[in-house]
Amino acid sequence: MKSSYIEQKLAQIRSQYADQPEYLQVVEELTQFSQLHPSFETAFEQDNIYQRLMTPDRIISFKVEWVDDHNRVNINRGWRVQHSNLIGPYKGGIRFHPSVNESVLKFLALEQTFKNALTGLSIGGAKGGADFDPKGKSRAEVMRFCQAFMDELHRHIGPTTDIPAGDINVGSREIGFLFGRYRRLQNQFTGALTGKEIDFGGSHVRTEATGFGCIFFIEEVLATHDKTLDGQIIAISGAGNVALHAAQKASAEGARVVTLSNSQGFLYYKNGLSREMIDSLLNHAQSLSQFAEKIGGQWHEGKNPWRVACDIAIPCATQNELDLTDAKQLIGNRVGYVFEGANMPCTNQAIDAFRQAGVVFAPAKAVNSGGVATSTFEMGQNAIFSPKPFTEIERDLRKIMHEIHHHCSDGNNHDYLIGANSFALNRLVRAMLAQGV
Known part of the structure; x- marks a missing residue:
């Protein structure tokens, strides 16, 4: 994408977020390697679509207070970046790692928004996590941290609002702890998280x-x-x-x-x-x-x-x-x-x-969009309380990867970077224009 309008807005984003290199990296990649459909060009500038697409809907930041095995109170930072729900509820993983910060999560949430749009499924983009390091922590400490994290997060998620999943250092064990806390706090058994164990709503092949x-x-x-x-x-x-x-x-x-x-x-x-x-x-x-x-x-x-x-x-x-x-x-x-x-x-x-x-x-x-695609399959199974067998989910996954390849390559001479970004961009722009300001 190239125009004086985009150059001006990109410069504004660079200046405003100069201390967030990861976020700026994905903004610049999407800007450089995307092609806007000609029919959107006038509205894209008039309605300031570029800046609206690159800016997250909201950033939720909170402290996480938890007690370790020595009865000491520890504090970490937690975040949920809800980037866009234009085409469906927010969807994206939770990461626990010392490197987690607002810039990293904004970068991941924006990338997730485009990734999810590329699948063709009805899911928006988000990402969350904490600067908690699970290495060397006992199972009880990890459980208490997950429970404290969900004490804050539960207000902002739900099966039609925002459906987190796992990411780095958040596997099925951590998802189990998070979901257990959510279930107790909400007094509801719903598909509010994906990546669960098969026994309580998880999906085969996830x-x-x-x-x-x-x-x-x-x-x-x-x-x-x-x-x-x-x-x-x-x-x-x-x-x-x-x-x-x-x-x-x-x-x-x-x-x-x-x-x-x-x-x-x-x-x-x-x-x-x-x-x-x-x-x-x-x-x-x-x-x-x-x-x-x-x-x-x-x-x-x-x-x-x-x-x-x-x-x-x-x-x-x-x-x-x-x-x-x-x-x-x-x-x-x-x-x-x-x-x-x-x-x-x-x-x-x-x-x-x-x-x-x-x-x-x-x-x-x-x-790597197969993960979020299968998370969406889990959401569907949770909604109707009916699981599917491994072979059927694997077949559905292969089919959707075929569709994603088609979305990337159609009309782009197999330039997969421009093809992927452009399909997602134009789908998001259509939704934004249709829904108004």
Whole structure:
């Protein structure tokens, strides 16, 4: 998008939020790599659509007071950024990590808004979390923190208002604690959160959905080049839920997954991790470096996997993990495809380098949208109190990843970044114009 109006508003946002680099990163990416439909151009400026779309509806900030195992009172900060409910109730994860702050959550909530619009489903965008570090905390401490967090959050969520899910350090255990508190406070059993255990309203495939969805999307892209996953060498960063389930599904389809990583370094296994190896990591908590030694792989301390030659790179760890230097290494090793498994793991400079080098690049809002899509399936099952079997949900997930690929590529010559952003942008603009100011 380019115009004097957009340049003026972008400059205003940069000035107003100069201390929020993560938020500015996504604003600038969406601005640079989106195409507005010509029929909206006049109204876009007259109704100040750009600034309205980039600005969250509200930011809820609160303190979280909780008691640790030594009977000491601790205080953390909690937030919920409700960015947009133009096309459906707010939807997005909750993250517990020391790096969480308002800028990070605004960045994630804006990206979530576009991601959710891209799915074609009726869901808006939000994100929440706290600067709480669960590492080293007992189960009782994590439970008490979740309960204290929900004591504040419950006023602002609900099955037709805002439906949080899990994110970094918020898995099914934490969702269970959060939901249990919500149920008691509201005296209601409703689908106010997703990512629950199957026994109390959760959905099959939800745990696997983001990783499986990544692979389903990759298969769609490869098919446009008359290729399959069979024999493709894949480098994956991360060793969490998304990375491991992506590795699991890719291995099952014949790919050679040669890397996984964590904050200490990366595992390289030249012959490709087998399904049994990946299952072992999924089912048993263990050190990745010790696992590398156990299977006869190589452990590279303090390094990331982007120095490894591969056909396909899937960054699945965290935002901005893959920078320009990493991109140049991958390009030098003739990578053909880069798919974002985590939320915006590539810096804008890295994305520019891939595009200039002719590497096929697909953004997170397309590649990892299987998680939120399956959360929406869980919302539907909760609404009618009727669960669906694993095979049916997996089939629905594959179908929606096919639709998302179509949304990205239709009329954009397989420029997945511009295609994804533009489909979401124009859908949101239509809704905003139709609903008035």
